[in-house]
Amino acid sequence: MASDASLTVHAWAMATAAMVSASCGLVGGLLVVRRMSLLGDAIAHAVLPGIAVAVLAGGSLGGPAVFAGAVAAALATVWLTQAIHAGVGLAEDAGAGVVFTSLFALGVVIVTLAASRIDLDPECVLFGILELAAFDRVRVGGLLVPRAFVTAVVVFLGVAGGLAASWRWQVFTAFDPAAARAAGIPVGLVTSLLLAATAVAAVAGFEAVGAVLVVAMLVVPAATAELLVQRMHWLVVVAVGVAIAAACGGYALAWRWNTSAAGMIAVVLGGCYAVAVLMAPGDGILARAIARLRLEWRVAREDCLARIWRACEAEGRDAAHVGDPQTWLERMAGLWLERRGVVRRKNGCVTLSDHGRREAEMVVRSHRLWEAWLGRHAELPIDHLHPPAEWLEHHVGAAMRDQIEAELSAGQVDPHGRTIPPEAAG
Template structure:
């Protein structure tokens, strides 16, 4: 059953997300998510060098070479950053294209007739994973599923073992270093595992889907929650949904499976960006509208407080006066009055608007924020109890 095409494809895509999510979460939190892109490209150089030295095109030796190439990328990037001559983003942009290009040139020079192709590294072909299987307990299981499952367990174990250190190092590296938690060493460990995971993903999904599943699910999850533990669980769920829905859409539309999985992950991110309950675009627009309505209600309360005891209170405190004095269009004035009534700030007596006790307290807080004794009437009036004899 595991070797059936659709099951193997789904498991492979989901396992890429499960393996990449724990690493991607902390890279996103640290603001170094693009190192995933840098590492996943530059390890081509490590793959080629290992092949030239050993003849191996897969296996643990290749993963070790890729991991060392990833560490080299980080080392070069860090050296450029510490030089002070370029910014961090420019350092990444300088380091990984050079290393990636060197790997491509070595392929062109030395591997023309060997099954080691740049397109397979970048794009992979998840649709063929079910053809390469191994027997485990009498069951045919795709090699990619086994490899990614092992890598996912290793990544999860690393993150679980150093959860406190990784979390503190992501939010406050200086404090983590002061406490002796070695945030720099743990960051190197994250990037080594990122390199290993990228290599494990190459044959099946390529670098592009790996990058998408390393960054997008974690970024999506962080729109939905502030807690890293919940974000990790949500990132795994998002990756699984992207794999399942992406596979279904790819079959329906007859397009690239890996590409559609990546696009689906991006679609889920866009949904979170727009609909997240606290940080989404819609929630922010609603908060801004609510804040604007509250500010208009405060303006209304201040206007009524200023004129409620004046000789023209009946005129000044009417709905018509709001359009004349506050320059609100009639529809805006009507909406503000309804908002004030709903919040219990004002009450209506025929055509005249009056403050409630709650509205008067709000007005006093506006005109007398320090509570020096102003109790009513026009701004600047002083209550009798606070007046002092000359």
């Protein structure tokens, strides 16, 4: 059993992770819709030399000097990337790759060289110090609170405040920068604000989970939200929700299994994304598979009915001998229709109920109307008409059929000389 003290420590660490993750999810929303995730990655790494220099100059971790250094480093990254792009013509993603790795490496070198003199070691830079965060405390209004948590809250409020104040302009700029600029919106300033917010969130994330995994916090919650919702404000809300849930869930699992909290949080984030890919409404893998299956089932049912109807037509009576179904799905559909009484067997012959006949007629009607339309308007040879009609017959509604019929003007006969059934009443 964990003692009360250790429970408190873990609760604080979890709260810190959630706060940091929320800040990252917030800026990540805008980065992802602006297709700037790579820049987020770059900034998350490139802030290191800024932090290192600020600490060397006497700033404390989580203090204003460190954040100022980080923002400066972030803006330098973007500026350098664009300068390389404009000056040498290197593609922007490659330029960012050159700049942020160089700056990050420079940061690592500075930290390593000065390890004896500053309170910042390479281990914590790469993997964060979430587990230790709860031990360094400050007094806030009579309560001992971990310094890292206070920083995380201040960062979240700052980032949320900055983005909320510029929110509409952020969205306009993200969606259509040219029109935004023409409308007088200070696009450069708006973008710089987003980059600064990214740098600030990255610094907080850096301390908690390290340089590598903070990228997951920036990108994955927003990428997950993008799959689930279609409005910008909901995207941010969902991203922050996912970020907080993954941070808490990841930390709890790491505690349970006694493994790296930062690693576990990132794994849970990846899991959230995978679930979203699978379950997203409309475009998710599951939703698409269900929609496809339902369509195939309807097609099989309609094919079955139409086959019986055509056989009856050919034999000139209400019941007919019908050959074996062509697919197992159609066989299933036939059995299903029989059980519901739409299809009936009588002395080796098959017959349709009134309802079944009407449904079959509409399928055949769609088929023959389309053949007639293609024959007349697309002037296709007669052997080209059947395949497209066979496919289209399942997708044409009553309104469309009427429209096709109106454009045909003459005759109730398809190009093969067979009668086109009239539209069902009602």
